[in-house]
Structure formats: structure tokens, C-alpha cells
Amino acid sequence: MSGAVPAARGAGPYLTPAQAFDALYAYCAPALVRQAYLLTGRRDLAHESVERAFQRAWDHWPEVARDPDPAGWVRAAAHDWALSPWHRLRRRHRRPEPPPPEEDDRALLDALLGLAPPYRRTLVLYDGVGLDLPETAAETEASTRATAGRLMLAREVIAERLPELADPGELHDRLAELASTGRTRAAEPAAVRGGSERRARLWTRTAAAVTVVLIGSTAMTLHTAPTHYVPPVPPGETVRGVPPRVAPGPLSDEQRELRDRLRKALLDGPERLSPQAR
Numbered sequence: 001m002s003g004a005v006p007a008a009r010g011a012g013p014y015l016t017p018a019q020a021f022d023a024l025y026a027y028c029a030p031a032l033v034r035q036a037y038l039l040t041g042r043r044d045l046a047h048e049s050v051e052r053a054f055q056r057a058w059d060h061w062p063e064v065a066r067d068p069d070p071a072g073w074v075r076a077a078a079h080d081w082a083l084s085p086w087h088r089l090r091r092r093h094r095r096p097e098p099p100p101p102e103e104d105d106r107a108l109l110d111a112l113l114g115l116a117p118p119y120r121r122t123l124v125l126y127d128g129v130g131l132d133l134p135e136t137a138a139e140t141e142a143s144t145r146a147t148a149g150r151l152m153l154a155r156e157v158i159a160e161r162l163p164e165l166a167d168p169g170e171l172h173d174r175l176a177e178l179a180s181t182g183r184t185r186a187a188e189p190a191a192v193r194g195g196s197e198r199r200a201r202l203w204t205r206t207a208a209a210v211t212v213v214l215i216g217s218t219a220m221t222l223h224t225a226p227t228h229y230v231p232p233v234p235p236g237e238t239v240r241g242v243p244p245r246v247a248p249g250p251l252s253d254e255q256r257e258l259r260d261r262l263r264k265a266l267l268d269g270p271e272r273l274s275p276q277a278r
Contacts, residue, residue, distance in 0.1 A: 017065070
């Protein structure tokens with residue numbers, strides 16, 4: 001279901017990036033959609049995974065174009081997206097997918113989806129795509145020994161539920177038949193490139209907006225921040241030995257009489273209390 005990209009017939013020695021991308025997409029996308037369907041059991045998610053993988057490839061096209069295996073680069077990206085655990089939180093992926101029409105296909109798909117994602121991916125790469133054990137181990141980021149263990153366990157689970165698929169050759173053929181059921185047509189390469197460019201422009205605008213906000217907040221902070229060190233006010237201390245302040249009580253008759261005399265003396269008192277001109 002995959003392999004190296006063949007050289008284009010009648011093509012010149014040089015291709016534009018768009019032409020090279022379109023050639024890779026035309027060769028790999030249909031097979032990748034079928035593989036992603038085996039990994040997820042959902043046709044819409046399979047198409048989305050392949051489109052996102054090729055959009056990412058177009059974003060990093062110089063790196064992908066220089067890769068020894070561009071098809072493997074895109075395949076790894078599509079499988080990673082298809083098996084992402086975040087899809088279970090999306091509302092549209094909570095609705096059940098219509099099962100395959102044939103009973104044998106439904107049984108095989110249920111057995112595949114019953115495997116843990118690393119085991120399912122190992123089985124699809126080895127028995128479905130046809131990679132050898134070291135290539136499968138490299139793509140799943142596991143050791144060769146761990147990959148062999150996953151493959152053997154996955155085969156045992158499939159054979160236990162479907163004894164007629166105990167033969168690896170028969171399992172390969174049945175996986176190919178299951179992957180070909182339903183809608184597996186990929187989008188046009190120009191639409192995928194356009195989607196990648198729109199996402200890149202959106203991310204660029206978002207990054208520019210965030211940069212402007214950060215610059216504005218930094219300028220506001222510099223404008224309002226103090227220019228010198230202001231020591232904090234120390235907490236108050238209790239002063240001991242000072243008698244409490246007592247409020248005055250009501251005046252007695254003698255005190256009121258003295259108050260009245262003093263008030264009169266301030267107005268009509270002796271000369272020493274009122275300055276006189278000389």
C-alpha cells in the first residue's frame with residue numbers, strides 16, 4: 001500500500017516545488033487514506049489525517065524534499081495524526097461511524113480497533129503496508145525486539161478472533177480488501193497546498209497580533225513601573241509606658257467661670273495682651 005515515489009515519466013531534470021509536491025501527493029495520498037482508515041475505522045478522520053500530513057509536508061517542504069524517503073515522512077505524520085488521543089474529545093468523532101457492509105469486514109475492523117494503538121500501527125505497517133521489521137520499528141519509534149513482540153501479540157489477537165486470518169499472507173490480503181471499502185478518494189493536491197498556505201497566513205497573523213500585545217504590555221509596564229527603589233513601610237510597633245489619652249469630662253462651675261474670664265481677657269485684657277502702636 002506504499003513505497004518509494006517513482007520518477008515522473010517525461011519529466012525534466014528539475015521540478016518546481018509545487019510539481020514535486022503534487023507528484024508525491026498523487027502517488028501516496030490514496031494509499032495513506034486507506035491506511036489511516038485501518039488505524040481509525042473512520043473515513044472522515046482518515047481523509048483529515050492525510051490532508052493534515054500533506055499540509056505539514058508543504059510547510060516543511062525543503063526538509064521533506066531532501067528526505068531519503070518523502071513517502072515515509074508523510075506516512076509517519078498521517079499515522080501520528082490519525083492515532084492522536086485528542087480526537088476522542090472532539091464532538092463529531094463521538095458519533096459512531098457506519099460499519100462496513102460485509103460481515104467479514106466488520107469483524108476484522110472490530111478486531112483491529114480492539115488492539116492498542118501501538119500494536120495496531122505495527123500490524124498495519126508490517127502486514128498491511130509491507131515494511132520490514134527494522135523499518136516498522138523506526139517508524140513506530142520502538143526497538144526491533146519490542147516491535148517484534150507487538151507484531152506477534154497483534155497477530156495472536158487477530159487469529160484468536162478470526163482463525164482464518166492466522167496466515168500472514170491471508171491477513172495481508174484481507175487488510176487490503178478492508179482498506180478499499182467505502183469512500184477513500186483523497187482531495188486535490190492544489191486544495192491541500194492552498195489549505196496549508198491559509199493556515200500559515202493565519203498563524204503569521206496570530207503571531208503578529210500576540211507580538212503587538214506583548215510589546216504594548218511591556219511598554220505600559222515600563223511607563224508605569226517605579227524608577228527607583230521605594231522601601232516598604234515597616235509595620236507599626238506598640239509603645240509601652242504612655243498613659244492612654246483620656247477624653248475631657250463635663251466642666252465644673254469654677255471651670256466655666258474661669259473660661260468666661262479668659263475669653264473676655266483676650267478681647268479687653270491688659271496692654272501686654274494687645275500690641276499698641278508707638
